[in-house]
Amino acid sequence: MKAVLLDKINEPFLVEEVELLPLEPQQIRVKVGASGVCHSDQNLQRGIYGMQGPLVVGHEGAGTVTEVGSDVTMVKPGDRVVAVFTTACGTCWQCSRSRSHLCERFMDHIGHTVGRFRGSDVPALGGLGTMAEYMTLHQSQAIPVDTELPDEQLALIGCAVTTGAGAALYDAGVVPGSTVAVVGCGGVGMAAIQGARAAGAGQIIAVDPVEHKRELAIKTFGATHGVDPTAPDALEQLRALTDGRGVEYALEVVGRLDAMRFAYDATCRGGTTTFVGALAGDLSLSLPANELHTSAKRLVGSVYGGAQVRRDIPRLVKMAETGALDLDLMITERFRLDEVNTAMSVLERGDVIRSVLVL
Ligand SMILES: [Zn+2]
Ligand SMILES: [Zn+2]
Structure with missing residues (x-):
C-alpha cells in the first residue's frame, strides 16, 4: 500500500x-x-x-x-x-x-x-x-x-472536532447563555466555537490575529465577536464585551504560552480556563499565584476534549448530521x-x- x-x-x-x-x-x-x-x-x-x-x-x-x-x-x-x-x-x-x-x-x-x-x-x-x-x-x-x-467529515471527528467541540462541551462544560472566548481559530478552534454554539453559549468571542479567521468564525461558525490578540488593548477589548468581567469560559487552542496567559487573563473571577493546545514537553506556564487563589478561577487541562469516544463520537456524528456542527x-x-x-x-x-x- x-x-x-x-x-x-x-x-x-x-x-x-x-x-x-x-x-x-x-x-x-x-x-x-x-x-x-x-x-x-x-x-x-x-x-x-x-x-x-x-x-x-x-x-x-x-x-x-x-x-x-x-x-x-x-x-x-x-x-x-x-x-x-x-x-x-x-x-x-x-x-x-x-x-x-x-x-x-x-x-x-x-x-x-x-x-x-x-x-x-x-x-x-x-x-x-x-x-x-x-x-x-x-x-x-x-x-x-x-x-x-462523507469520510472527509468523519475524519475531522477523529481529532479536530472531538478535541475542540469536546473541550467546550465536556472539559469546559459550557452552559446555555454563558460567555465564551476561544483563543486560536484554526480547525480545533472553529470546532470549539461550534461546540460552544451547540451548548447554547450567549456570547462567543473569537480571538485570532488573522482577520479572515475572525470573520469566518463569526459568519460561519457561531462566534458573536472577534478580538485581535496582537492589539495592545486586546484584553481591554475583550473585557469591554463582557461588562468588564472577562468570560466565564476561555479556551486556549493554540499551544503557546502567551495564548495560555491571554486565556487565563480573559477568564472572569470564578470562571474556567481550559488549555487545549499541545506544547513542547519542557515548557512551564507562569501564573500569578495569589490572583489564582483570590479569583477562584478553575484551570482545566484538556486532552481529546475529555470525550468518552464510544459514547461521544456517535453523538458528534449526529450533531454533524443535524447541522449543529458544520x-x-x-x-x-x-x-x-x-x-x-x-x-x-x-x-x-x-x-x-x-x-x-x-x-
Ligand atoms: Zn490532531
Ligand atoms: Zn482503558
Whole structure:
C-alpha cells in the first residue's frame, strides 16, 4: 500500500510503498477514505514530539473495515469507522472512572507494527497511520458509526472536532447563555466555537490575529465577536464585551504560552480556563499565584476534549448530521495522498481551516 512516512526530522514526508503484514488477533484493517492534516503532524515533522522515523503519519482519519483479526468483536468488515488516538479499552482504572480519553492501555498498542518498509517493521503515529491507503490498528481504536456523512467529515471527528467541540462541551462544560472566548481559530478552534454554539453559549468571542479567521468564525461558525490578540488593548477589548468581567469560559487552542496567559487573563473571577493546545514537553506556564487563589478561577487541562469516544463520537456524528456542527465548511482544501507535502505547506496559510487528504 501507499503510505506517508516520516523518515528524517525537518525533511519532507515520503510517500512510499509499505508492505502490509497479516493481522494479529486483535487488529483490524481499514481502507482509509480521508485523513485530516493537523498541526500535530507538523510538530512531529519538526521533531517536537521526539519521535524518530520511519513511521507512518496521520492520526485523523476515517474509512471502512475490510478485514478483522481472529479475536475481534468490536467491529466487522463493512463497518464505517472513525479512528481514535485513545484505546478506550473500557476496563482499565481510568476507563472504569469515565476517563477513557486517558486509557491506560494506550501505550500497549501505540507502538504496534503497521507494515514493513525498507525491510524493517514500521509503527504509526498514535497507533493509527491515517495517511495511508490502509490503516492497521487495534480494534479498540476504531469507533463504528452509522451515517451517510462523507469520510472527509468523519475524519475531522477523529481529532479536530472531538478535541475542540469536546473541550467546550465536556472539559469546559459550557452552559446555555454563558460567555465564551476561544483563543486560536484554526480547525480545533472553529470546532470549539461550534461546540460552544451547540451548548447554547450567549456570547462567543473569537480571538485570532488573522482577520479572515475572525470573520469566518463569526459568519460561519457561531462566534458573536472577534478580538485581535496582537492589539495592545486586546484584553481591554475583550473585557469591554463582557461588562468588564472577562468570560466565564476561555479556551486556549493554540499551544503557546502567551495564548495560555491571554486565556487565563480573559477568564472572569470564578470562571474556567481550559488549555487545549499541545506544547513542547519542557515548557512551564507562569501564573500569578495569589490572583489564582483570590479569583477562584478553575484551570482545566484538556486532552481529546475529555470525550468518552464510544459514547461521544456517535453523538458528534449526529450533531454533524443535524447541522449543529458544520464540518463541511471546516474543510478548505482537499489533496491527494501524494500531495501531502503541499498540504503541510498550506497549514500556515491564514485562510486554511482544515485540509484533508482524500483517498
Ligand atoms: Zn490532531
Ligand atoms: Zn482503558
